[in-house]
Amino acid sequence: MKILVLGGYGYFGSNLLAVLRHNPAHDLYIGARRQRDDRTVVVDWQSPEETLTRLLAYDVVVNAAPWPSDEHLFQCLSLFMERGRTWIETTADPLQTAKLLDWKSSVSPGPGAVMIGVGVFPGLTNVLVNSFSSTTGTLNLAIRYRLFSGAGPGMCLLMAETLTRPSIRLENGARKEGPPVAPSAIFPWSDGKHTAMQVYLADAEYLFRSTGIQQAATYLSVRPDAINWLGFTANLLPASNLVRRLLAAYFRFLRGVVFGKKRTPIEFCVSDGETNQAFVASDAFYAGSLLLEVCLEKVKNGLTPGFRAVDEVVTLEEVLEAGGRYGIAFQVKTYPR
Ligand SMILES: NC(=O)c1ccc[n+]([C@@H]2O[C@H](COP(=O)([O-])OP(=O)(O)OC[C@H]3O[C@@H](n4cnc5c(N)ncnc54)[C@H](OP(=O)(O)O)[C@@H]3O)[C@@H](O)[C@H]2O)c1
Structure with missing residues (x-):
């Protein structure tokens, strides 16, 4: 082929x-x-x-x-x-x-x-969501990875955009927008509870359209936890192209140069508020x-x-x-x- x-x-x-x-x-x-x-x-x-x-x-x-x-x-x-x-x-x-x-x-x-x-996300996340049947009509998808690991310029730009775009969620089946990276949440990961930022990910589009679920949102959480709190300050930044470009350049330096060779351990978690299913991989x-x-x-x-x-x-x-x-x-x- x-x-x-x-x-x-x-x-x-x-x-x-x-x-x-x-x-x-x-x-x-x-x-x-x-x-x-x-x-x-x-x-x-x-x-x-x-x-x-x-x-x-x-x-x-x-x-x-x-x-x-x-x-x-x-x-x-x-x-x-x-x-x-x-x-x-x-x-x-x-x-x-x-x-x-x-x-x-x-x-x-x-x-x-x-x-x-x-x-990875979208991709493995959607496959995981599809294998999960919610008992409560709610579906939250969260992704957690180590920030100090390698990524390409394409993904770094997307990270900058993610932090400055409004977050999207479903409430009683209606699409709602919130401020970027808000609100903060404590998410039940397989190794304990950690903070997560509500953000608009590509996965949300699949989640909203393919599951027929009424309540849904997508979250991002990075390790170490303290960085999530810093991420919340993105609410304070003006969503301008200059801010996006500066953030992208910062991520490129960090993830492309300083940590460019480091693998990205990742965990996805699907939760309906009662049961959680996690997928863990050592190299995203x-x-x-x-x-x-x-x-x-x-x-x-x-x-x-x-x-x-x-x-x-x-x-x-x-x-x-x-x-x-x-x-x-x-x-x-x-x-x-
Ligand atoms: N679904 C997922 O989980 C996932 C994960 C990671 C990335 N991605 C997607 O993968 C893509 C690349 O991300 P990345 O971080 O790997 O970026 P990257 O390292 O910048 O790689 C992008 C490549 O595209 C080529 N390119 C750039 N502009 C081009 C153009 N105008 N025409 C043709 N080729 C061009 C470049 O190759 P040359 O310089 O050799 O031309 C470059 O090597 C993004 O669209 C991202 O959304 C998806």
């Missing part, structure tokens, strides 16, 4: 490739803006027609690069659907995710497939990459054509089984409040 990973020299893309390279059946290529080696495919959205023709030469394109314009992206997805190719999207941006889910209702089905939400990006490998197995075995979110295609059991095969230790824990 000819697979092109757009942004494959970037942080997330190189993690994806590190896992995909274990599978000799994959014929792998890397999309970038300039030629680097004989596996590079130059992608230049200034010449959209040429780029679209180039992308259609692959059975599967995995996108771990920034989007071109919305117009070019959706033109590309429609062509992939029409021509029987597969597009796997990893974006973690909530606004882009909302656009993808809106596009889902307008697209004409064809022999191809578009799969969205493949990664490796775990998210494994989810991509599971998706590619589905494509190889004949994925049903159409547009789908990853949690419609992959189950938690399949992720755990793949973790066992690849020697990656995940833990899933269920525990009461």
Whole structure:
């Protein structure tokens, strides 16, 4: 299977490739803006027609690069659907995710497939949410990771945007906005209670649209705990582009330079206020990459054509089984409040 990973020299893309390279059946290529080696495919959205023709030469394109314009992206997805190719999207941006889910209702089905939400969060989180049945009609999803660990510029920019965008939640089925990173919450993690910031994550879009739940919110918590309290001060910052750029530059320095080589241990927790289910992995990006490998197995075995979110295609059991095969230790824990 000819697979092109757009942004494959970037942080997330190189993690994806590190896992995909274990599978000799994959014929792998890397999309970038300039030629680097004989596996590079130059992608230049200034010449959209040429780029679209180039992308259609692959059975599967995995996108771990920034989007071109919305117009070019959706033109590309429609062509992939029409021509029987597969597009796997990893974006973690909530606004882009909302656009993808809106596009889902307008697209004409064809022999191809578009799969969205493949990664860590969104990605593994959605698979975990899908395996959880709430008894109280409430669903909260929280993500906790070590801030002093590596991340790419794309994710650092998203972190800055997350802290300065209003948080979104569902209240009696209605979508409500709150100030950024508010209110503070104490969340029941598998190792005890810690603070969490209510934020707008891409995962919220899947949670709100696919579960039919009435009360829902997404939270972020970083280790060490003290940083969460600092995060709350983002409420005081003006949500300007300058603030966003400064925050992104700070995260890039911290996570790209100082802690660039450090793994990112992560825990996701789904809670309905009574029962909690947690997924723990020692390396977030490796775990998210494994989810991509599971998706590619589905494509190889004949994925049903159409547009789908990853949690419609992959189950938690399949992720755990793949973790066992690849020697990656995940833990899933269920525990009461
Ligand atoms: N779902 C998840 O859990 C998850 C996790 C992490 C990241 N992501 C997504 O992955 C993407 C990348 O994040 P990252 O932190 O890995 O960023 P990154 O390190 O900056 O990597 C992005 C790569 O995209 C390429 N690129 C940049 N601008 C481009 C353009 N105009 N045209 C074509 N290629 C371009 C760059 O490659 P060249 O310089 O070689 O051209 C760069 O290596 C983001 O969209 C993020 O939302 C998702």
